[in-house]
Amino acid sequence: xxxxxxxxxVEIDRIRILIKRYxxxxxxxxxxxxxxxxxxxxxxPPRSFAARFAVKEAFVKALGTGMVRGMKFSDVSLEISExxxxxxxxIARSIAELKGIASMHTSISHEKxxxxxxxxxxx
Numbered sequence: 717x718x719x720x721x722x723x724x725x726v727e728i729d730r731i732r733i734l735i736k737r738y739x740x741x742x743x744x745x746x747x748x749x750x751x752x753x754x755x756x757x758x759x760x761p762p763r764s765f766a767a768r769f770a771v772k773e774a775f776v777k778a779l780g781t782g783m784v785r786g787m788k789f790s791d792v793s794l795e796i797s798e799x800x801x802x803x804x805x806x807i808a809r810s811i812a813e814l815k816g817i818a819s820m821h822t823s824i825s826h827e828k829x830x831x832x833x834x835x836x837x838x839x
Contacts, residue, residue: 719817720837722777724770725830731769732762746772748793748803763831767824768794770833774822775802778835781811800824802835815839 734742743752747768755764772792776782783789784807791808795801802820804812812820821836 717839718836719815719839720778720780720835722774722779722835723833724773724777725832726766726770726773728763728766728826728829728831731766735762735765744790746789748790748805750795751793754796763826766831767826767833770831771800771802771822771824771835774833774835775808775820775837778837779808779811779815779817784811787811794822794824812837 743765747755747765751765751768755761755768758764769789771794772789775792776787781787787807791804791806793803793805795803800822802822815837816839817837819838821838822833824831824833826832
């Protein structure tokens, strides 16, 4: 049964500006190590970072909590093998377990100026 749905859209240039302004401090605070290495190996890293940022935002919307005290953006990460897969750590994982989340689905896309993500959570 669906427990929550979240969607988010991110302007890629917003992430590009944050990376330029704050560099590794921003990247390491928001993204998990696996996400960082994946994105940095892409032709246009800010585009990939923006898509992952959209997943994080869509996830907390689907969870229905927003960014609760103690939750870090890096607690929610995206891995791509055969399909995009959300991985949880820390507070995000604890809340998902408390809410009985059994499966998570996500889809991401990006265009010239925007990245978008949708997350569906099931119990």
